[in-house]
Amino acid sequence: MKVKVIRSGGFAGLEKHAESDSARDPMLARLVDRVDLGSVPPPGRIPDQFLYEIDIDGDRTTVGEAQLNGPLRELVHHVLGRAR
Amino acid sequence: MRCHIVPPHMLERIARDAGDPALRARARRSLVLSSAQRTERRLFPASPTSPTEDFVPNRTINDAEHGESLPGKTVRKEGDAATGDKVVNQAYDWLGVTFDFYEAAYRRNSIDGAGLKMVSTVHYGEEYDNAFWNGEQMVYGDGDGRLFTDFTGPLDVTGHELTHGVTQYTANLEYYGQSGALNESVSDVFGSLIKQWHLKQTADAADWLIGQGLLAKGVHGVALRSMKEPGTAYDDPQLGKDPQPAHMDHYVKTHSDNGGVHINSGIPNHAFYLAAKAIGGNAWEKAGRVWYETLTKGDLESDADFAGFAAATVAAAKRLYGEGSETTAVQEAWTGVGVSQ
Numbered sequence: 001m002k003v004k005v006i007r008s009g010g011f012a013g014l015e016k017h018a019e020s021d022s023a024r025d026p027m028l029a030r031l032v033d034r035v036d037l038g039s040v041p042p043p044g045r046i047p048d049q050f051l052y053e054i055d056i057d058g059d060r061t062t063v064g065e066a067q068l069n070g071p072l073r074e075l076v077h078h079v080l081g082r083a084r
Numbered sequence: 085m086r087c088h089i090v091p092p093h094m095l096e097r098i099a100r101d102a103g104d105p106a107l108r109a110r111a112r113r114s115l116v117l118s119s120a121q122r123t124e125r126r127l128f129p130a131s132p133t134s135p136t137e138d139f140v141p142n143r144t145i146n147d148a149e150h151g152e153s154l155p156g157k158t159v160r161k162e163g164d165a166a167t168g169d170k171v172v173n174q175a176y177d178w179l180g181v182t183f184d185f186y187e188a189a190y191r192r193n194s195i196d197g198a199g200l201k202m203v204s205t206v207h208y209g210e211e212y213d214n215a216f217w218n219g220e221q222m223v224y225g226d227g228d229g230r231l232f233t234d235f236t237g238p239l240d241v242t243g244h245e246l247t248h249g250v251t252q253y254t255a256n257l258e259y260y261g262q263s264g265a266l267n268e269s270v271s272d273v274f275g276s277l278i279k280q281w282h283l284k285q286t287a288d289a290a291d292w293l294i295g296q297g298l299l300a301k302g303v304h305g306v307a308l309r310s311m312k313e314p315g316t317a318y319d320d321p322q323l324g325k326d327p328q329p330a331h332m333d334h335y336v337k338t339h340s341d342n343g344g345v346h347i348n349s350g351i352p353n354h355a356f357y358l359a360a361k362a363i364g365g366n367a368w369e370k371a372g373r374v375w376y377e378t379l380t381k382g383d384l385e386s387d388a389d390f391a392g393f394a395a396a397t398v399a400a401a402k403r404l405y406g407e408g409s410e411t412t413a414v415q416e417a418w419t420g421v422g423v424s425q
Binding site: 006008009010011012013014015045046047048049050051053066 | 213214215216217218219232235241244245248258259260264267268271295298308309323324327340341342345346347
C-alpha cells in the first residue's frame with residue numbers, strides 16, 4: 001500500500017511532497033483503515049489556506065486545511081512527517 | 085442586517101452537500117443574500133461619508149495560543165496599550181498602517197469600505213508556516229524558525245491578507261485558475277504598495293518583493309515573490325526554486341494550489357510593476373489608483389481572466405487619465421507580459 005501527499009497553496013505557494021509505503025511503514029495500514037476518502041468535503045476556496053492532495057493506492061482527493069480533521073489529519077501528518 | 089457568522093465556503097458546502105434539503109435551501113438563500121449584500125455595499129456605501137471625515141480603525145488581536153481554534157483569546161482591542169507580546173503588537177500596528185493606507189490613498193474605510201472591524205489571530209498552530217484570510221479575519225502562524233520566521237513580521241504579509249478581504253467585498257475574484265491568480269496578484273500589488281507608502285518609496289526605490297524578511301537565516305533567497313523579476317525570489321535546496329513566470333509564454337498549467345494561483349500571479353504582478361515603473365513616482369498614486377478602480381468599480385466579472393482584467397485596467401486608466409501616458413503605460417505593461425498584443 002502506498003500513500004502520497006502533496007501540500008500546496010499557503011501564502012508562500014510552496015509545494016511539499018511526501019510518500020509512504022506500508023512495506024517500510026508499519027503504522028500506515030492502520031492509519032489508512034480509519035480513513036474514508038469518500039466522506040471528505042470539497043475544499044473551500046479560502047485565500048492562502050493549505051490544500052492537501054491525498055492519494056491512497058490511486059484513490060485521490062483534495063482537502064483544505066480547515067476540513068483536515070480526525071483520522072485523515074493523522075494520516076496526512078504521519079506521511080508528511082516522514083518526509084522530513 | 086444579518087451577520088455572516090457562517091463563512092461563505094461553509095455555506096457553499098452545506099448548500100451542495102447537506103443531507104437535509106431544507107438545510108441546503110437555507111444555505112443557498114444565505115449565499116444569495118450575502119452576495120447581494122456585497123453588491124449593494126460596493127454600489128451604495130452603508131453611510132455616505134464626507135470627503136474630510138477621519139476614518140478610525142477598530143482592531144482586535146486574538147491569541148490562538150498555538151491551537152487551531154478561531155478566533156482565540158482576545159488580547160488587545162482598539163485603543164488598548166501595547167502588551168508584552170511583540171507579535172501581538174506587530175499585528176496591531178501593521179493593521180493600523182494598512183487601514184491608514186487605504187484611507188489616505190483611496191478614501192476607503194476599512195476592508196468593506198464601511199468601517200468593518202479588523203480581526204487577527206496570532207500564534208496560530210504549532211510551527212505553522214502560513215498566514216491566511218478565512219473570509220472573516222486574518223490568521224498568522226509563528227513559522228517554524230528553520231524555513232520561515234513569524235508571519236506577522238513583514239508589513240506586506242498583513243497588507244496581502246487584508247486585501248483578500250477587500251477583494252472579497254468588491255470584485256470577489258473566484259479563487260481558482262486565472263481569476264484566482266488575479267485575486268492573489270491584487271493582494272501582492274496592494275501588499276507591496278502599503279509597504280512602499282509606509283516607507284515613502286517611489287517605484288524606482290521600492291524592492292517590489294513580497295515577504296522580504298520571512299525566510300529564516302540560512303535559506304537561500306530574498307523573499308517569496310518578486311514583482312520586478314518573478315522567478316528569482318529564492319533558490320534553495322529545501323524550498324526549491326521560485327516557480328513564478330513573468331510572461332504568458334511560461335504560464336503554468338496545474339491543478340495544484342487551486343490551479344496555480346500563487347504561481348501564475350507572477351504574470352499580473354509583473355504587469356503592475358511595468359505599469360508603475362513606466363508611470364514613475366509613487367506607485368500607489370496612479371498605477372495603484374487604476375488597479376483600485378478596476379477592483380472596486382463593480383463591473384469586473386468575478387471569473388475574470390487575465391485578458392478581461394487587462395482590458396478593465398485600460399478602461400479604468402482611460403476614465404482616470406484619458407488617452408495620456410498613464411493609459412499607454414498600462415496598455416504596454418500587459419503587452420510586455422504577453423497578455424495582450
